[in-house]
Amino acid sequence: MTPSLLAQVTDLRVGEPELLTRLYAERRRHPKVTASDRLVIIAADHPARYVVAAGGDPWAMADRADYLDRILRVLSCRAVDGVMATPDLLDELLLLGHLLAKQGEPNPVCGKLLIGCLNRGGLAGAAWELDDFWTGHTPESLLRQGLDGGKLLLRINLQHRDSAATLRFAADAVERLAQCRLPVFIEPLPVEPTETGGWRVVKTPERLVPLLGVASALGSTSAYSWLKLPMVPEMARVAAATTLPILLLGGESAGDPAQVLAEIEVTSQSAPNVRGLMIGRNVLYPGAGVDPRAMAIAVANVARGLWDRTVATAYLRKEEDL
Numbered sequence: 382m383t384p385s386l387l388a389q390v391t392d393l394r395v396g397e398p399e400l401l402t403r404l405y406a407e408r409r410r411h412p413k414v415t416a417s418d419r420l421v422i423i424a425a426d427h428p429a430r431y432v433v434a435a436g437g438d439p440w441a442m443a444d445r446a447d448y449l450d451r452i453l454r455v456l457s458c459r460a461v462d463g464v465m466a467t468p469d470l471l472d473e474l475l476l477l478g479h480l481l482a483k484q485g486e487p488n489p490v491c492g493k494l495l496i497g498c499l500n501r502g503g504l505a506g507a508a509w510e511l512d513d514f515w516t517g518h519t520p521e522s523l524l525r526q527g528l529d530g531g532k533l534l535l536r537i538n539l540q541h542r543d544s545a546a547t548l549r550f551a552a553d554a555v556e557r558l559a560q561c562r563l564p565v566f567i568e569p570l571p572v573e574p575t576e577t578g579g580w581r582v583v584k585t586p587e588r589l590v591p592l593l594g595v596a597s598a599l600g601s602t603s604a605y606s607w608l609k610l611p612m613v614p615e616m617a618r619v620a621a622a623t624t625l626p627i628l629l630l631g632g633e634s635a636g637d638p639a640q641v642l643a644e645i646e647v648t649s650q651s652a653p654n655v656r657g658l659m660i661g662r663n664v665l666y667p668g669a670g671v672d673p674r675a676m677a678i679a680v681a682n683v684a685r686g687l688w689d690r691t692v693a694t695a696y697l698r699k700e701e702d703l
Contacts, residue, residue, distance in 0.1 A: 382450035424661030425466040429501035436666030456489040460681035463494025512543035520557035530564035555600035568609040569596035620652030631663035675700040
């Protein structure tokens with residue numbers, strides 16, 4: 382990601398704002414998402430929630446050039462199906478792909494799934510954090526731009542009234558996405574307050590299983606609904622609470638690729654309705670000396686049952702030695 386390339390993105394924003402409409406309309410799309418797919422999608426929506434820390438660096442995602450470079454590097458993998466991101470990031474990825482193609486380079490965005498993020502209004506650390514309202518895509522904008530689906534976050538704390546507003550938002554979003562015949566990836570997370578005033582996810586089957594019933598029943602139809610769930614102990618028990626297809630998320634960057642690969646190996650094969658990953662920082666910021674592209678290849682092969690953790694870890698070590 383050269384300074385010149387990034388400057389050209391700004392030049393296009395200033396001089397040709399209408400170009401994005403054409404790029405969305407003309408892009409070559411990924412094959413239709415079906416219930417039998419084992420998907421691997423990169424999540425890149427964190428900065429819009431006031432979160433820029435990753436992999437032990439409090440400012441990691443504040444360097445836009447580096448962040449975009451990591452995303453494009455991962456998208457260049459054939460094993461990665463696409464990206465889930467906020468509108469600004471999807472715009473930038475399309476513009477960068479366009480510029481790379483003009484230079485005779487492969488366009489990493491071509492043929493990939495593009496999933497839009499709907500709600501980032503619950504800013505990290507804000508007094509209203511659990512009131513997580515529209516700030517990004519709408520179902521209608523996803524349809525207009527020819528995107529492949531939408532993702533929404535549903536954090537629930539039964540003692541906090543702001544969760545009720547987010548629940549209403551989620552039900553409306555699911556309904557409108559179904560009317561547009563677009564997949565919706567719902568991320569239901571039970572949360573509890575931390576000692577410092579924030580919120581943390583409670584990763585236990587006892588808290589997650591009842592919430593799956595709530596998330597699965599949102600809207601007047603579940604025909605287009607998927608779930609995005611954390612990797613937790615007793616994943617088979619959690620998955621048994623629904624027939625909806627499930628994508629697993631990675632959470633905060635562990636900085637330990639072997640640990641992440643071990644969790645993916647166990648949970649991705651735990652139930653037939655677990656159908657892949659929607660994972661972000663653990664791939665984009667996998668740990669010191671690990672290439673995000675190599676991590677994406679390792680993660681995808683483990684999630685699809687093609688490699689075990691031992692083979693994947695050996696592959697990463699080999700890449701580090703090159």
